Amino acid sequence: MKHVVIVGGGFAGLNCARKLAERPDVRVTLIDKNNYQQFQPLLYQVATAALSATNVAFSLRSVLRGHPNVDVKLGEVVSVDLKTHTVETAEGQQYQGDFLVLAAGSQANFFGTPGAAQHAYPLYSIHDAELLRSRILAVLESADRDPSLVAKGALNFVIVGGGPTGTELAGAFGDMARLGMKKTYDDLAVNKAQIFLVDKGHAVLGAFSEKAQTYAAKMLEQRGVQLRLGTSVKEVASGHVVLSDGTKILTHTAIWAGGLKASSLSGNAGVQTGHGGRLDVQPDLTVSGFAGVYALGDFANISGKDGKPLPQLASVAEQSGKWCARNIELDLVGEPRKPFQYFDKGIMAMIGRNSAVAEVGEHRHELQGAIAFAAWLGVHAALLTTSRAKVGAFVEWAWDYLGNVRSDPVLDRNEQAQINWNDDDEQLETAAASKA
Ligand SMILES: Cc1cc2nc3c(=O)[nH]c(=O)nc-3n(C[C@H](O)[C@H](O)[C@H](O)COP(=O)(O)OP(=O)(O)OC[C@H]3O[C@@H](n4cnc5c(N)ncnc54)[C@H](O)[C@@H]3O)c2cc1C
Numbered sequence: 001m002k003h004v005v006i007v008g009g010g011f012a013g014l015n016c017a018r019k020l021a022e023r024p025d026v027r028v029t030l031i032d033k034n035n036y037q038q039f040q041p042l043l044y045q046v047a048t049a050a051l052s053a054t055n056v057a058f059s060l061r062s063v064l065r066g067h068p069n070v071d072v073k074l075g076e077v078v079s080v081d082l083k084t085h086t087v088e089t090a091e092g093q094q095y096q097g098d099f100l101v102l103a104a105g106s107q108a109n110f111f112g113t114p115g116a117a118q119h120a121y122p123l124y125s126i127h128d129a130e131l132l133r134s135r136i137l138a139v140l141e142s143a144d145r146d147p148s149l150v151a152k153g154a155l156n157f158v159i160v161g162g163g164p165t166g167t168e169l170a171g172a173f174g175d176m177a178r179l180g181m182k183k184t185y186d187d188l189a190v191n192k193a194q195i196f197l198v199d200k201g202h203a204v205l206g207a208f209s210e211k212a213q214t215y216a217a218k219m220l221e222q223r224g225v226q227l228r229l230g231t232s233v234k235e236v237a238s239g240h241v242v243l244s245d246g247t248k249i250l251t252h253t254a255i256w257a258g259g260l261k262a263s264s265l266s267g268n269a270g271v272q273t274g275h276g277g278r279l280d281v282q283p284d285l286t287v288s289g290f291a292g293v294y295a296l297g298d299f300a301n302i303s304g305k306d307g308k309p310l311p312q313l314a315s316v317a318e319q320s321g322k323w324c325a326r327n328i329e330l331d332l333v334g335e336p337r338k339p340f341q342y343f344d345k346g347i348m349a350m351i352g353r354n355s356a357v358a359e360v361g362e363h364r365h366e367l368q369g370a371i372a373f374a375a376w377l378g379v380h381a382a383l384l385t386t387s388r389a390k391v392g393a394f395v396e397w398a399w400d401y402l403g404n405v406r407s408d409p410v411l412d413r414n415e416q417a418q419i420n421w422n423d424d425d426e427q428l429e430t431a432a433a434s435k436a
Helices: 011-020 040-047 126-145 147-152 164-184 210-222 264-268 314-332 369-383 387-403 423-435
Strands: 002-007 026-032 036-038 057-059 070-074 077-081 086-089 094-096 099-102 106-108 156-160 194-199 225-229 233-236 240-243 248-250 253-256 260-262 293-295 346-352 355-360 365-368
Touching (some): 002 094, 040 126, 077 264, 099 314, 126 253, 156 164, 156 248, 164 194, 210 365, 260 264, 365 369
Parallel strands (some): 002 099, 099 293, 194 225
Antiparallel strands (some): 036 057, 355 365
């Protein structure tokens, strides 16, 4: 029986494992540092308390239950030997396969921005989303208790990066400020909330059409979001951010949606990495020079039909996972592997209640407004891994839509409530003292 070792149980690795699970002549070991798959497209809804973590995380063991030929192992892979198809976890366990599939996904890329790694909130995992939700709730609770904190930026939220994640977050903040906060916090000066979306490009949603970008910008502005386009973030501190035009914005909630790179494992694979720290793969998804080694999804630079790299999207990851499984099957019977062909279903982004943009299919048929909003909800619910999650998400969305009731405004991480509201003053005093 041939053994396939898969690192990473996200869209790519899990789909590869599920497909191979159907074969009785293959044994699969799926290793992930979490014992669940996380559905990143909805993380921003966990961060803004529209959904809870259980709506978007799926136990790998439950998803793969009923497949005795698939073994799930919890562990963080820290080194990879591509020649021998062996990986080692932080705990020292080694796994060796006839085939090795690397699908370890992405992490935030702060591009060396001073203070960003220490003070900004990235949004790539359930853990990130829960920390951010707790920080948002902590500043709201604080400003409700002590309105003077508004002058220290308590109600200023700065989102870095105007791609789909940043735009969706900014829109969700706008809806929260307009609709949700008033109901929940009696003494909060909701009208003083300021939401900034910063991007060095000159439009939000860079991958979309100009029409969609204009619509998205208008919908964001209607929600009170202040767009700072053509501007980058120069520094993130615990109590403020500084923009490239010199503006200083007081905030204790700076959110980083400004870029991605491959997860840190790519640096330990013993090969030269390509753009974004990802592994360059051949058209059949194998890593050149290493027989039986595949790299997938966000962890790989995969070329599309036109030779340009495909974007880091769930659909690319999912399809590459299934394709990899098929190529392994071809390897098993000694037939030539097939070059990956991506079926482009289009792109979509939610801006807020009744406002979304969608570009459907390869020819990018454009939808906007309430139709795109309904399509976004339907597509995202359908993509959720389990039926229970699909139903759960719809119930939460219905509560939110019909009653403006958010699912989980529970401040459960006390460390996020410990905010030093004087840190900006202290920094200024230290700077003045060191000058003197
Ligand atoms: C906030 C956000 C919103 C997004 N929205 C959309 C969207 O609307 N539509 C869309 O198509 N795409 C969206 N994406 C992109 C999409 O989520 C990714 O392209 C997709 O998740 C990539 O799948 P993957 O399997 O390659 O990686 P992942 O899904 O990230 O899975 C990687 C897995 O590897 C595991 N792992 C990492 N390192 C190790 C290690 N060293 N050892 C063991 N396990 C490890 C991780 O725990 C994880 O389970 C979004 C991404 C983010 C962050």
